[in-house]
Amino acid sequence: MSEEINEEMIQEEQATETTQASTEDMVEEVEEVIELSKEEELEVKVNELEDQLLRVQAEMINMRNRNQKEREQAARYRSQDLAKELLPAIDNLERALETEVTDENGESLKKGVEMVRDSLLNALKSAGVETIPALNEVFDPNLHQAVQTMPASEEQAVDQIIHELQKGYKLHDRVLRPSMVIVAQ
Known part of the structure; x- marks a missing residue:
């Protein structure tokens, strides 16, 4: 065991x-x-x-x-705001240039106003601001604002701008203010 x-x-x-x-x-x-x-x-x-x-x-x-x-x-686009502020002054200078003058003093004053306007436009141009072409151009709603339409005559095409009421301006590719225009229909 x-x-x-x-x-x-x-x-x-x-x-x-x-x-x-x-x-x-x-x-x-x-x-x-x-x-x-x-x-x-x-x-x-x-x-x-x-x-x-x-x-x-x-x-x-x-x-x-x-x-x-x-x-x-x-x-x-740094000059955009300044350009927008100057546009009404340029419009006023252009309206002043449209007035008829009869004497030599008026002509001298008109010449001075023209020089001021031109210097402002040159300054804006150097900053990249350009006028938008309008008269006799085809209407483009991105660049133009149609305020009125008129019947097209024989020498005018449909949608052609026949009168510019206020100039438009753009900064490079950005519209600052569209052109106010009359368009042929």
């Missing part, structure tokens, strides 16, 4: 050793899986952070470009 007990004990010890070995193997496998999942998790996190970095860099570039464009627009 003692041999049987010894044999049972030996078998139990062997079973325990086998169980411990398989348990150790299982623990090692679980640790490897945990390490792999941590590596994968870290890799996913790194990929997310790289994507965020690229997006932030792209947003910074877009913001820099947008600011640059806004600065260029501000510089290009």
Whole structure:
């Protein structure tokens, strides 16, 4: 019997050793899986952070470009408000030039008014302000404001501007004031 007990004990010890070995193997496998999942998790996190970095860099570039464009627009159209303020004065000078004068003093005064008007127009032109051509042009609602229509005569085409009531002006490609016109219909 003692041999049987010894044999049972030996078998139990062997079973325990086998169980411990398989348990150790299982623990090692679980640790490897945990390490792999941590590596994968870290890799996913790194990929997310790289994507965020690229997006932030792209947003910074877009913001820099947008600011640059806004600065260029501000510089290009900086004289817009001043030009709008001067247009009524130029209109008044042109009305003054339309008056008939009969004496030499009137002619001298008219010449002075013309010089003032020309110097204002030259200053505006150097800032990029131009008059909008209107007379005998085809009506363009983006540049002209039709105040009246008249029947077209034989030498006039339909939608042709036959009279300009007030000059229009534009700054580069931006209309400051449309031309007030009469259009043939």
